[in-house]
Amino acid sequence: MRFVIVAVVLLAAAGAVGLRPRIARAAMLPVGTRAPDFHGQMVAGDQVVPVNLSDFHGRKLVLYFYPKDNTPGCTREACAFRDGYARLQAAGIAVLGCSIDSADSHKSFIRKYRLPFPLLLDPDRNIARAYGAENGIPILGLDRRVTYVIGENGMVLKVYPAVDPGVHANQIIHDLGADHPPTPAPSASPGVAQGAVPPGAATAKPPVTQPGSEDDLE
Secondary structure, eight states: OHHHHHHHHHHHHHHHHHHSOOOOOOOOOOTTSBOOOOEEEEEETTEEEEEEGGGGTTSEEEEEEOSOTTSHHHHHHHHHHHHHHHHHHHTTEEEEEEESOOHHHHHHHHHHHTOOSOEEEOTTOHHHHHTTOTTSBTTTTBOOOEEEEEOTTSBEEEEESSOOTTTHHHHHHHHTTTTSOOOOOOOOOTTSOTTOOOTTOTTOOOOOOOTTSGGGGO
16 A cells, blocks of 8 residues: 555656756857856855956956856866866966855865966856856756857857766866967066166177077067
């Protein structure tokens, strides 16, 4: 008798789930479209500060959506961005993570793993909805794992709909050329101010560059 009751309950639950309408995923943004503006708050370090998409005008922005703080895949992804952050910064590229977690959760996540980049607050899922990242895991109500690269002019440059958390940051670094930072300009010789003429050089004749010399390669 007990077995029959359990079977009936399970069948009823399965039927209820089957009758429950599914919420369709929003379409992701295609490359070449203007990135939707957002106005909200982000957690930077231990502070909650205002943020707008326009704050990043003039530089590339990696905006990555992830399901939840402190879960294994999301932790691997965040730590990979942390480890590659210096190279992204050197290339003038900003990074923002986004999930539906609270400010306290973001603060704890940033502090625990020493994340050097901010995390967006999106409690109403407005940002995720605009970027097609809402309802990635419907049964849990979490965002899908997707990354956008937004260009200096606010246009979508790249979309990554299938993300491997462990290698995604290195993929971004490679695709944006941040693994080959520009060579810094040579500094002035010690004791000689930049642009100054060394003593005795005022009457010296400029060297003659021969065709095919090393000067032609600079």
